[in-house]
């Protein structure tokens with residue numbers, strides 16, 4: 001599975017794997033793909049440096065990338081505490097009541113909330129980049145819009161390609177105008193923040209809109225046949241996120257969550273603002289249902305919603321409160337039905353790709 005982009009990055013297969021787990025990212029790169037480590041859950045730098053050191057030791061020299069979350073809109077000159085003070089009391093009460101209804105225990109006295117997304121604060125993302133530029137990262141991706149011009153320039157000075165996710169052709173063209181090198185066209189069915197256009201429509205639309213920039217097809221890819229489809233639509237590779245959540249290397253630290261992922265069908269996700277304030281596809285749970293209730297409050301805009309629910313999510317995860325327990329995941333969750341090493345998943349992808357090519361060749365009368 002080689003394309004101009006995979007050759008440029010020096011990888012065997014044009015399969016890009018997004019994951020928040022270093023062990024998964026390293027395994028994807030070792031398997032011949034391109035592992036991309038998500039940095040949003042790291043704080044301002046030290047933990048990231050530790051894990052990038054680890055990646056260096058465990059990628060056998062194979063290239064890898066980093067994904068940061070720099071929102072397009074800046075929140076400038078405001079401290080986290082000031083932002084937190086903007087959360088209405090009614091919303092806090094709703095969270096308290098929902099947790100109480102399900103008997104979710106409190107965290108221990110003085111215990112910090114483990115689930116705290118601060119990576120979307122521009123100053124945090126910037127300090128992560130200060131760390132990242134000391135490592136041989138080959139691609140820098142941004143989740144929420146084009147990174148600021150100085151970040152793009154710095155990455156280019158380090159010989160790093162810059163990518164960004166796009167949910168529409170308009171977004172993609174904006175990234176192109178901002179001087180980015182790679183567009184990740186992420187469809188509606190994907191896990192995490194998504195737009196409203198499905199991959200089948202989005203991929204060729206973005207390919208045409210930003211030609212000749214390379215495009216990666218993302219959203220709903222869990223088999224080699226789907227990879228072949230993405231490449232047939234003009235993509236120079238695929239970008240996969242959900243599929244790795246049920247690999248042996250994924251550090252979900254929750255048997256209950258893994259069980260829920262394995263049991264879920266493709267209709268068991270919902271695009272909800274309950275987690276971050278922006279529409280993000282995730283497992284449908286009693287927590288997401290509570291936020292859909294017309295009698296309850298509307299989720300707050302980003303970044304307030306993330307701050308509002310951070311402690312609640314930590315408590316739900318820590319005590320594995322099954323009805324409320326969820327994670328961002330895409331519709332491909334319906335295909336994730338066993339826990340396997342990354343290498344086995346990857347081998348399946350390459351075999352499925354071969355099958356798809358053979359099949360299409362037969363149909364075209366070429367084999």
Ligand SMILES: Cc1cc2nc3c(=O)[nH]c(=O)nc-3n(C[C@H](O)[C@H](O)[C@H](O)COP(=O)(O)O)c2cc1C
Nearest residue numbers: 018040143190191192219220240241242328329330
């Ligand atoms: C658990 C999870 C967390 C994610 N977090 C991020 C993130 O921090 N930054 C980002 O650019 N994309 C994030 N995404 C989206 C992925 O980068 C990718 O575009 C998406 O998973 C592709 O669709 P798929 O889930 O159908 O494979 C996340 C996806 C999942 C499943």
